[in-house]
Amino acid sequence: MKVRQVISETPPSFLAHLKEYTFIEKKPLRFCAERLASLVRTLELTNIEDYQPLREVATFATLVATYEKGFLLILEPFESDTAEVPNPVLHFTCLDAAIAIKPVFERFSSVIITSGTISPLEMYPKMLDFTTVVQESYSMTLARRSFLPMIVTRGSDQASISTSFQVRNEPSVVRNYGNLLTEFAKITPDGMVVFFPSYLYMESIISMWQGMGILDEVWKYKLILVETPDAQETSLALETYRTACCNGRGAVLLCVARGKVSEGIDFDHQYGRTVLSIGVPFQYTESRILKARLEFLRETYRIRENDFLSFDAMRHAAQCLGRVLRGKDDYGIMVLADRRYQKKRSQLPKWINQALLEADANLSTDMAVSSAKKFLRDMAQPFHARDQEGISTWSPADLKKHQEEADQDRITELREQINGAGMTRYAGIEDPQASQGAYDDDDTEIAMMELDGM
Template sequence: MCDLKRTLDAQGHCVLEMPSGTGKTVSLLSLIVSYQQFYPAKRKLIYCSRTVPEIEKALEELKRLMAYRLSCAETEEEKEKERNFYGIGLTSRKNLCIHPEVAKEKKGKVVDARCRDLTNSAVCEKGRQNPGSVDLCDWHENLGKLEPGNLIPPGVWTLADVLQHGRDNTVCPYFLVRRMMPFVDIIIYSFHYLLDRREMSKDAIVVFDEAHNIDNVCIESLSIDLTRPMLDSAARSVGKLGEKIEEIKKTDASKLQDEYAKLVEGLQEAANDEDAFMSNPVLPEDLLKEAVPGNIRKAEHFVAFLTRFVEYLKTRMRVLHVVAETPLSFLQHLKDITYIERRPLRFCAERLQSLVRTLDLNRLDEYSSLQKVATFATLVATYEKGFLLILEPFETDNATVPNPIFHLTCLDPAIAIKPVFERFSSVVITSGTISPLDMYPKMLQFTPVVQETYPMTLTRNAFLPLVITRGSDQVAISSRFEVRNDPAVVRNFGSILVEYSKIVPDGIVAFFPSYLYMESIVAAWNDMGILNEVWKNKLIFVETPDANETSIALENYRRACDNGRGKVSEGIDFDHNYGRAVIMFGVPYQYTESRILKARLEYLRDAYRIRESEFLGFDAMRNAAQCVGRVLRGKTDWGLMVFADKRFARADKRAKLPRWINQYITETASNLSTDMALTLSKLFMRTISQNPNENQTGVSLWTLEDVQKAQAKQKEMAMEVEQQEDQPMDEDDDYYGDGGLDDRILGEIDLDV
C-alpha cells in the first residue's frame, strides 16, 4: 500500500507483483478509495480486468469495502460522503441487454447490430417525430427522459444489480452505465475498452489487474486476419453501399452534400460516440485534425476506392507461397498495381464510419467484414514500424487445398498502450505472476516509479512446490519436442497422475502446454490403461477450446468435488477442495515454428534488445506460474504445486517464477523422482491437516485490534527515541547512567554484528 501511495503521489506508473489469494484487489481498492475521498480534487479510478467474472468479483469487493467504510464513518458529513460514492461496471451489450427480442440472440455482434438499429440517433429522431413509424427500444427511450448524471442512485452497483435496476425501472442497463461513466468515481471494465476508447479524464488512475498477458492483449487489439470468405463478404457489402447511395441520391441528396461539407472540416466533426459501429484503431492525434482527402470525400468515389482495394486483396490471396512483407513494401506494391495512394487509406476506417451514419444502415453485423478491411487499410497505412504482413496460403505445411489467410500482425505491444501511458497520470500494472518485473517496462516502453514483488506472509507453508524431473524408473521427463511422445515419458506422466489421484483428497487440476498435446497424451493414456487406473480414484473432466463445453465440465467437476469425488488457468479459481493439487505437465512454451511468433521475436530483438530465449523463457514461466498459482486462493487455503518437467530444475528457469512461489522451493524439492515427490506430498498433507489454528489470526491475518496494537507499539518506541534525543548530555556523567541501556531497549535494537 505504501508503494502504491508513493506512485500516486508521484503521479507515475508502477509494476507490482502480489501473491494470489492475499487480498490484492481489496488492497488496491481500499487505498485508492481512501486517496480519492481524502483529496478534494477526486481522481477517477479506471479498474481494468480481463473477464466478466473478474469484473463482477472486483465490484463485489468494492461494495463490501464501501459498506465497511460507511460503518466506520464518524460524522454525518463523512457518512454522506461515503453514501454519495459511485462505483459501476461495464461489459458488452450481450451481457447487459434486457430487450426481450434482442437479448435472445446468441452472438455478440448480432446483439450489437440489432441494438444499434433500435437506438441510433437517426432512428430515435424519426420515431419521436412520427411515433410508430419505426421500432424503438422502450428501455433506451425511458433513459432519455431522466436527468443526465442522475440516472441511478449513488452507490456501488454490480453488473447483476444494474440489470435488476434496469428491469425494475424499465431502463437500458448498457446505456445507463455508458452515460454515467463521466460522473462515477470508479469504473470497472475490460482491458479492451480502455485500449479502444480515449474518452476518460486525463487525471484518472488506471489499474490493470491480472495484467500478466497485457502485451498479448495489446497486440491482439491491433492485429487483423483476413480470409477469402471475408473478402467476398466485404465485396458484397461494398455493392450494397453503392446501391444505397444511388437510392439516397434520388430521395435525399442533401444528406450526402451535408456529409461532404463536414468531411472538408475534418474528422473531428464525427458524430455521437453511442452510434459508433466499429472501434477505431489507435490513430495519432494529428491525423484526426486533418481534412479527409478529396478523392474519397464523395460517397460514390469512396465506394469505388473500396472496390479497387478489396479486388487487390483478392488477387494477393491467389499466391501459393508464403509472403512476409513490411507495410511500406505492401503500400508500394498496392500503388504500382492500383494507383491507390497511402493518404486516403489512412482515413478508410473513419470514412466508412461516417458513410454508415449518413446512409442510416441497419443490420450492421452484415458489414463486419468490410469494417475489418477498412481497419486493415487504416493500420497498414498509419504505421511503418512495429507491423508485418504475412500471407499464408495453406492452413498447415502438409495441406494441398489453399485456404489463404492474410495476417496484419502487430509486433510491438507499446503501440496500443502508448496513449494510455501518455494520457493518464498513474498506471498500475499488477498480477500474481509478472516475474521477471523488468520485462514489462521494456516491452511496453514506460518508466515505472515503483517496481516491486512481494513475498507471502504465512505462519505455516500453505503450499508445497515440487519439481519432478524423472519417473520412479529414473527416466527423465520433459515435454520437449524431441521426447514429448516417447512412450516412457508419456507413461511416467501418467503414473504421476495415477499416484497423486490415490493420495490427494478432493480435486486435482492438470495443465498441459497446449490443447493438441493434451489430446495426444490423453489418447495415449487411454490406450495404456492409465485413465482406467485414475478412474478408480477420481472422475476425469477435460477442458476443450469450446467455452460452453468447458463451463459445463467445470460445473460438473465442482459438483463432483462437493460430493467427495473428484481456458481454465485464466479467471477460474480452484480454491479449497476444488484444487488441492495442481500438476503442470511440461513447460508451456509457445509453438516456435509460428511465423507470427518468429517475426515478433525478431522485432523484440532488434527494437528492444530482448533475446529470443529470454522472451520465450519469460513467457513460458509466467504461464506456468499462472496455472499453479490457481491452487492457492486465500490464506486459509492449501495445496500442492507439481512441476513435472526436468527443465524446471534449472536455476535460471526457477528464477523467472514469482518470488512468493520460488521462496518455498527448497533444494531438496527441486530435483525429485515420482516416488520421492509422493513421500514429501504425503508428509506435507499430514502436517497441514493437523494444524488447528487455521485462520492464523494475529500472525499473518491481522484484526483491527492487532493493527492498532502494532501502531501503538510503534508510536511508543518513537516517543522513547525522541525523549532520549531530547535529554541534555552531561559531560561529567555518562549519558546512559550507571546501568547503561535497559534490557528491553537492548532487545529491540537490531545489532548488525
C-alpha cells in the same frame, strides 16, 4: 492472395502495393472503422452480427494505415505445412507490446503495474519501453504453509521426464507422466487440474495413455474431463467438473497452458487441490509470427530470443500454478513435472520460489507423492478462523506497540531539536548570562511542554 510462397510485409510496403493494384490511398483507409460505425448508427441497423466480417476488414484497414512500425503482415498460401491445395491466410500481427500501453504512460504521471505472476520483473521495462521508479517483488503473508510447490524430474523408475521434442513421445516418458497423474489422482481430494504445453501434445499423450490403460486406472478415482478449442464444449466440461468436485466424486480436468482455462478460470478451494504442469509451456518455435516477433525484439529492444522464450514459458507456468491458490484460507499442491524446471526455478515469481524448498526441487514420483501426503495431512488439522488472517493484520496490541514506538521517535526528535537550538544560540551570544534567556523563548517553551506531555 494468388502467391505460392510466404510473404512478409510491413504496413508501408503493403500500402504501396495496395495503391499500385487498386489506386486506394492511405488517408481514407485510416477512417474506415470510424465511418463504418457512423454508417451503422445512421442507418440504425440492429442485426450488427451480420456485418462482423465487414467490421473486421474495416478494422484491419484502419490499423494498417495508422501504424508504420510494430506491426507485420504475413501471407501464408497454405493453411498448414502438409496442405497441398492453396487456401491463403493473411496474418496482421502486432510485434510491439509497448504500443498498447503507451497511451496510458502519456496520460498519467504515475502508473502502477501489479500482478501475482509477472516474473522476472526486469523483462517488462524492456518490452514495454519504460523506466521504473520503484520495482519490487513481495513474498506472501500466510499464517501457515498453505501451498506446496515441487519439481518432479524423474519417474518411479528414475528415468528423466521432460516434454522436450527429443524425448516427449518416448513410451517411458509418457508412461511416467501417466503414473504421476494416477498417483496424484489417488491422493488428491476433490478437484485436480493438469496443464499440457499444447493441444496437439495433449491429444497425442491422451491417446497413448488410453492404449496403456492409464486412463482406465485414473477413472477409478476421478472423473476425467478435457478442454477443447471449442468454447461451448469447454464451458460444458467446466460445469461438469465443478459439479463433480462439489458432490464428492472428484474430477481431473486436462487442459492447455495457453488456453481459456489457464488464465480466466479460478480453481479455489475444492475445485483445485492439485495443479500438475506437464512440461514447460514453450511456444511453437516454428511459428512465423513468433519468429517475426523475436526478430523485432532483438533489433528494437536488444532482447535475446532464448531470454524471451524462457520468460514467456515461465510466465505461463506461473499463471497455471496460481489457479489453485485464491485466498488465505485456501490450500493446494503445485507440481512442476519436467527436469528443465530445475534450471529455471529462479524465473518463477518470488512467492513461489521462496516456498519451494531445496528438498522438493528434485523429486521422483514416489518422493513427490510422499511429500504431498504429508502436506495434505497437515492441512487436514483444525485451523481457527482468526489464525487465517496471517501476519498482515494488526491486533490491538500491535497497534499500541506501534503508537509507543512512534511517540518515542517523536520525543527523540524533539530532544535533538531543543539541544540543537540551545547550542546555536549559545554560540552566537558573548554574555553567558544572556545565553540563559535563550532557552526561554516561545518556541523552546512549546517544545518543552510537548515533551512533558508525552
